[in-house]
Amino acid sequence: MEIPIPVISLFFGIVIRMYHDDHPPPHFHAAYQGFEAFIAIATGEIIVGNLPIKATRIVRQWALDHEAELMANWRRGEALLPMELIQGADLDD
Numbered sequence: 539m540e541i542p543i544p545v546i547s548l549f550f551g552i553v554i555r556m557y558h559d560d561h562p563p564p565h566f567h568a569a570y571q572g573f574e575a576f577i578a579i580a581t582g583e584i585i586v587g588n589l590p591i592k593a594t595r596i597v598r599q600w601a602l603d604h605e606a607e608l609m610a611n612w613r614r615g616e617a618l619l620p621m622e623l624i625q626g627a628d629l630d631d
Contacts, residue, residue: 546611549600549626552593556611556621564612568597577601579608600627 546566547554555567564579568589575587575594582598589597601608604624611621 544621546621547600547604547624547626549628550593550596552589552597552627554597554600554624556608556615558615558618558621560612560615564609566601566608568593579605579612596627600630603627603630 544555544557545553546556552568552570555569557567563585565576565585566579568575568577570589570593573587573589573593575589575597576585577583577597578585579601582601584594588594607622607624611624614621
């Protein structure tokens with residue numbers, strides 16, 4: 539049986555994932571061109587790992603713009619419920 543990859547958003551080649559029942563603090567995973575980082579939902583700051591500077595700026599602003607949706611998904615993950623897709627930064631106004 540194949541386990542689906544928990545992608546919740548994709549924009550500018552940046553893949554955003556969130557895993558069910560992940561460890562605190564609330565965060566998501568961002569990957570871009572071989573770089574990976576854990577990003578704090580509350581601040582958009584990198585907790586662990588690294589991304590190129592431009593990708594970091596885009597991800598940080600996206601996280602701040604979508605903080606409520608990210609926290610809602612975090613709570614869904616804790617409850618082992620399906621997560622929802624979140625609009626990418628390429629579609630934000």
